[in-house]
Amino acid sequence: MNYLRLENYNLEATLFGGQDFNWQIIDGEYWAFLQKQIIRIKPTDGGIYWQTYPDKDNYTFIRNYLGLRENYEEIINYLQNEKNTAKAIKYFPGLRILNQNFDQTVLNFIMSANKNLPAIRNSIKILIDEFGETIKVEGKKIKTYPSTSLIAKLTTEELAKTKVGYRAPYIKKTAKRLLKDLNQNRETLISLPGIGPKVSDCILTYSVGARDITPIDRWGFRIYSDLYGNAETNNYDKVRDWFTEKFGEYTAYAGQFLFEYMRNIVK
DNA sequence: TCTCAGGGGCGAT
DNA sequence: ATCGCCCCTGAG
Numbered sequence: 312m313n314y315l316r317l318e319n320y321n322l323e324a325t326l327f328g329g330q331d332f333n334w335q336i337i338d339g340e341y342w343a344f345l346q347k348q349i350i351r352i353k354p355t356d357g358g359i360y361w362q363t364y365p366d367k368d369n370y371t372f373i374r375n376y377l378g379l380r381e382n383y384e385e386i387i388n389y390l391q392n393e394k395n396t397a398k399a400i401k402y403f404p405g406l407r408i409l410n411q412n413f414d415q416t417v418l419n420f421i422m423s424a425n426k427n428l429p430a431i432r433n434s435i436k437i438l439i440d441e442f443g444e445t446i447k448v449e450g451k452k453i454k455t456y457p458s459t460s461l462i463a464k465l466t467t468e469e470l471a472k473t474k475v476g477y478r479a480p481y482i483k484k485t486a487k488r489l490l491k492d493l494n495q496n497r498e499t500l501i502s503l504p505g506i507g508p509k510v511s512d513c514i515l516t517y518s519v520g521a522r523d524i525t526p527i528d529r530w531g532f533r534i535y536s537d538l539y540g541n542a543e544t545n546n547y548d549k550v551r552d553w554f555t556e557k558f559g560e561y562t563a564y565a566g567q568f569l570f571e572y573m574r575n576i577v578k
Numbered sequence: 579t580c581t582c583a584g585g586g587g588c589g590a591t
Numbered sequence: 592a593t594c595g596c597c598c599c600t601g602a603g
Contacts (some may be wrong), residue, residue, distance in 0.1 A: 476598025
């Protein structure tokens with residue numbers, strides 16, 4: 312495995328916090344089951360040992376995936392100037408934003424709608440175990456996340472095995488749409504079955520690289536009203552715009568820190 | 579066993 | 592713009 316030094320990188324909060332649901336802990340190592348690809352990470356002092364499969368040693372990929380191309384120090388310096396984000400940074404130092412594969416992010420977040428994190432992870436694990444495509448890793452057979460074309464061919468009954476319930480037809484229909492070349496913008500995303508404003512913002516943030524927005528989930532609404540004293544509202548765009556107005560090009564990171572802070576500390 | 583809510587979207591109104 | 596409902600699970 313390759314060694315990569317990581318400074319100020321909170322691996323646990325980043326990989327298991329609700330950005331990417333594909334990570335599993337196996338014998339103390341972290342494994343991500345992606346489309347046509349596996350990431351294997353062994354955390355160690357000051358960094359990680361890592362490997363990618365089946366195309367090995369793909370440093371360009373993992374560096375981009377882990378979000379290491381961003382100027383993290385500048386982001387943190389900015390967020391230290393605001394009371395609540397500064398507090399959140401103390402609880403979750405080194406929290407990052409991942410850059411994930413587009414198709415898989417789209418499909419995962421359709422599954423995530425109105426489910427809690429353990430339930431989402433479970434559905435995705437079943438999807439991989441049931442329908443994943445086998446590759447060889449270190450002499451052993453391992454399943455990857457099913458390809459978009461494979462998911463598009465599944466029946467809704469098969470998809471229902473993953474406990475996605477009423478989302479099954481959305482997943483199938485959107486997988487079919489993904490087989491054509493789509494614009495990766497908000498309007499296009501929201502036009503896809505199973506994708507509304509919130510899921511769209513997840514995709515834009517965790518896959519397309521948007522940094523001037525943050526997905527507003529139930530915790531986001533609480534941050535808006537309880538943490539910042541705004542009047543309660545159910546208007547998604549109103550809260551979304553408020554975040555962007557307040558944090559500008561640092562909104563995605565502000566939202567990520569505040570989400571973890573609200574969900575785990577304030578509650 | 580029961581209730582409530584979950585990193586929401588859809589369709590009717 | 593609002594609102595009830597949707598399948599299922601995890602948490603209390």
